[in-house]
Amino acid sequence: MTGNSIFASDFKDEPYWWEAFRPQAIEASSLPQKTDVVVVGGGYAGLAAARALADGGVQSVVLEAGDFGSGASTRSGGAISAGLSVGKSFTGKTLAYAPDFVREVVGWSIDAYRSLFELVAAEGIECHLEQRGRFLGACAASHYDGLRARYEKLRAGGATDCHLVSRDQQRAEIGSDFYHGGLVLETAGKLHPALFYGGLLAAVRRRNSITLAGQCRATSLTPANGGWRVTTSQGDVQARHVVLATNGYTSNLVPTLQRRLVPVASHVIATEELPPGLAGKFCPKGRTFSETRRVLNYYRLSPDGKRVIFGGRARFTEIDGATRARLLHAALVERVPEMADVKVSHTWQGNVAFTYDALPHAGETEGLHFVVGCNGSGVSMMPYLGTALGRALAGKLTGKDGGKLPFADAALPRIPLYSGSPWFLPAIGGAFRALDYFDERIR
Ligand SMILES: Cc1cc2nc3c(=O)[nH]c(=O)nc-3n(C[C@H](O)[C@H](O)[C@H](O)COP(=O)(O)OP(=O)(O)OC[C@H]3O[C@@H](n4cnc5c(N)ncnc54)[C@H](O)[C@@H]3O)c2cc1C
Numbered sequence: 001m002t003g004n005s006i007f008a009s010d011f012k013d014e015p016y017w018w019e020a021f022r023p024q025a026i027e028a029s030s031l032p033q034k035t036d037v038v039v040v041g042g043g044y045a046g047l048a049a050a051r052a053l054a055d056g057g058v059q060s061v062v063l064e065a066g067d068f069g070s071g072a073s074t075r076s077g078g079a080i081s082a083g084l085s086v087g088k089s090f091t092g093k094t095l096a097y098a099p100d101f102v103r104e105v106v107g108w109s110i111d112a113y114r115s116l117f118e119l120v121a122a123e124g125i126e127c128h129l130e131q132r133g134r135f136l137g138a139c140a141a142s143h144y145d146g147l148r149a150r151y152e153k154l155r156a157g158g159a160t161d162c163h164l165v166s167r168d169q170q171r172a173e174i175g176s177d178f179y180h181g182g183l184v185l186e187t188a189g190k191l192h193p194a195l196f197y198g199g200l201l202a203a204v205r206r207r208n209s210i211t212l213a214g215q216c217r218a219t220s221l222t223p224a225n226g227g228w229r230v231t232t233s234q235g236d237v238q239a240r241h242v243v244l245a246t247n248g249y250t251s252n253l254v255p256t257l258q259r260r261l262v263p264v265a266s267h268v269i270a271t272e273e274l275p276p277g278l279a280g281k282f283c284p285k286g287r288t289f290s291e292t293r294r295v296l297n298y299y300r301l302s303p304d305g306k307r308v309i310f311g312g313r314a315r316f317t318e319i320d321g322a323t324r325a326r327l328l329h330a331a332l333v334e335r336v337p338e339m340a341d342v343k344v345s346h347t348w349q350g351n352v353a354f355t356y357d358a359l360p361h362a363g364e365t366e367g368l369h370f371v372v373g374c375n376g377s378g379v380s381m382m383p384y385l386g387t388a389l390g391r392a393l394a395g396k397l398t399g400k401d402g403g404k405l406p407f408a409d410a411a412l413p414r415i416p417l418y419s420g421s422p423w424f425l426p427a428i429g430g431a432f433r434a435l436d437y438f439d440e441r442i443r
Helices: 044-055 099-122 141-156 167-172 193-205 278-282 321-335 381-398 425-442
Strands: 007-012 034-040 060-063 079-081 134-137 162-165 182-185 188-190 210-213 218-224 227-232 235-244 262-271 288-291 297-301 308-312 344-354 361-365 368-372
Touching: 007 321, 034 044, 034 227, 034 381, 044 060, 044 193, 044 210, 044 368, 044 381, 079 099, 079 288, 099 193, 099 381, 141 162, 141 182, 162 167, 188 288, 193 210, 235 381, 262 321, 297 321, 308 321, 321 344, 361 381, 368 381
Parallel strands: 007 344, 034 060, 034 235, 060 210, 134 288, 235 368
Antiparallel strands: 079 188, 134 182, 162 182, 218 227, 227 235, 262 308, 262 344, 288 297, 297 308, 361 368
């Protein structure tokens, strides 16, 4: 794939991040017959829950259907921020919340951001974590007015770490004239998602009370002996409690949960190394970039500052690697025309989980504990909620104070007309793209 092709000669249809850390095949020699807690799902949330359970003196078995790290946690853009928008359904509907709840949610997202830095420091994880801020670009002139309103709200709420950037100043932030100005959020950053995952996995492996079982799918959950009999592809385990941490890969293991989560594909490319001078011009401050569209793109430089990592919902469903690479490369060039000759070296996709209220959730359903619903922003939130759930459960089992579980009082809402098969995603994706086109080209 050379010549005018957009594909680099060493093009790979797998995550760029896996060059530094690949998912691990860790198979338990035999599953224990009994344990305190079975954690289903070995991503950030499941591993963080197991780590917190171990530190609270509680045994666990983590079941992972694939290799450890094969889910979304090693596939993301690696962007993090201390903020969460409250009150928008993924359907576009506006939802009303009490101001106290909104304040609580914002507080949890700030806590999640801070605790990511604490976790990385506590476990000595080398994952290129750094706070360099995010530039949120306005895709239409009217969107800039929306950003101004958001900025004024943030300032009124006491935030001092944000500022507006007009269109004629934006080249100080990003080497692009695509946006109509933007908003900079300084309390935001990035990391290498697979190295972070690898460090968390190593931290879990240092704790003897955790059994990891890869290539081991939980296939059914049956109430038994005051707890649960967990049937897996490798036999049964009796547990006092079960934690479900399956996010965008949630199946019909627990239909109640499946009916509340929409798995949406998110797609990413990495470019080959940029020609000299282009990286500094494209991203002078090392920020991450996002935008105000409904079908948004998110992008950044790789940790070595040499490549672009460019992601987006090119389609809301799975597509083949070549199509994905072409769509995302075209979107990159639309924003940064100097990238026209830069080739794609890697492409990949993964699933995020949307909830009706666009909020993450942790809690209990039918006696099962869960932590799900990243809505595309889970690098700091999912380990935070996994840790909080692990602590709360350890507290319950040992009679100690396990702390308050964020979102525990907020019901995970049912999605109207949805039984677990997201038939409407192509239609929603198409409608959102049409609305974006209308906003940007016609209005
Ligand atoms: C392409 C992409 C880009 C993203 N970009 C960003 C970003 O820039 N910033 C950000 O904050 N977030 C981002 N995210 C979201 C973030 O990656 C996720 O929120 C986070 O990784 C979710 O972690 P998790 O542990 O909940 O789920 P996962 O890491 O997906 O783990 C769930 C695991 O459960 C396993 N599983 C499912 N069912 C079973 C079963 N029955 N038995 C056993 N195991 C099971 C799956 O195999 C999977 O490995 C992105 C996600 C994707 C896909």
